[in-house]
Amino acid sequence: MAILFRLFKFTLIALITPLTLLACNSLSINKSPSPSNQLESKPLTSLPPIAPKNIEPERIPDAPYLQTPPEVVLRMLEMAKVNKNDVVYDLGSGDGRIVIAAAQKFGARAIGIEIDPELIRESDRESKLAIAKTPEISDRIQFIKQDFFKTDLRDATVITLYLLPQANLRVRSEILPKLKSGTRIISNEYDLGDLPPNQTETIKVGNREYRIYLWILD
Ligand SMILES: C[S@@+](CC[C@H](N)C(=O)[O-])C[C@H]1O[C@@H](n2cnc3c(N)ncnc32)[C@H](O)[C@@H]1O
Numbered sequence: 001m002a003i004l005f006r007l008f009k010f011t012l013i014a015l016i017t018p019l020t021l022l023a024c025n026s027l028s029i030n031k032s033p034s035p036s037n038q039l040e041s042k043p044l045t046s047l048p049p050i051a052p053k054n055i056e057p058e059r060i061p062d063a064p065y066l067q068t069p070p071e072v073v074l075r076m077l078e079m080a081k082v083n084k085n086d087v088v089y090d091l092g093s094g095d096g097r098i099v100i101a102a103a104q105k106f107g108a109r110a111i112g113i114e115i116d117p118e119l120i121r122e123s124d125r126e127s128k129l130a131i132a133k134t135p136e137i138s139d140r141i142q143f144i145k146q147d148f149f150k151t152d153l154r155d156a157t158v159i160t161l162y163l164l165p166q167a168n169l170r171v172r173s174e175i176l177p178k179l180k181s182g183t184r185i186i187s188n189e190y191d192l193g194d195l196p197p198n199q200t201e202t203i204k205v206g207n208r209e210y211r212i213y214l215w216i217l218d
Pocket residue numbers: 060061062063064065066067068090091092093094095096097098113114115116119146147148149161162163
């Protein structure tokens with residue numbers, strides 16, 4: 001009896017299962033898609049492209065990032081006799097220290113040209129701190145992310161440099177001819193090839209000596 005009952009149960013299950021599957025299947029095929037189904041079956045709209053993070057300079061800089069020590073910055077600006085009538089450009093302005101000092105300590109208008117966007121951001125941070133201490137400099141300092149060989153420097157009265165010998169030679173041949181007579185060029189470390197400077201000075205900071213060169217353009 002028990003065997004007969006089990007046989008009956010097995011036959012019943014064997015018949016019901018495929019019928020149930022068949023019914024479900026036909027339901028899902030014939031059913032018109034619900035709004036939620038429609039949403040799911042829609043192709044994904046393409047996402048707007050993510051702009052690459054602007055962290056790289058547009059080209060290899062002409063000099064690596066090194067900082068002029070504060071004592072040397074001061075002496076460079078003193079030697080160039082920077083004053084409130086000057087327009088100072090620092091070519092490759094790094095963290096902005098020369099620009100900020102020219103405005104804060106000498107009253108000049110000063111512009112930093114820097115190719116590295118991260119250093120421009122650093123300069124902006126430094127400017128904010130400087131402006132908090134001396135608000136009057138806020139409209140006298142500016143930083144521009146640009147290749148200084150492509151910058152219009154015609155209103156410059158002082159140019160500061162801390163580059164490499166090769167870059168200085170390019171500054172001499174490509175930038176100096178476009179500057180006004182009387183413009184002072186002040187360079188930390190390197191000369192301008194065989195162009196005789198009007199003044200040089202060596203200043204010791206810690207164990208290191210820094211050579212400063214000044215030229216006054218004819
Ligand atoms: C030695 S650091 C001097 C930084 C700052 N002037 C100072 O004295 O502390 C040279 C700087 O020049 C920048 N630089 C190099 N070539 C450049 C170019 N063609 N245009 C703009 N900036 C440049 C570098 O990114 C670097 O920050």
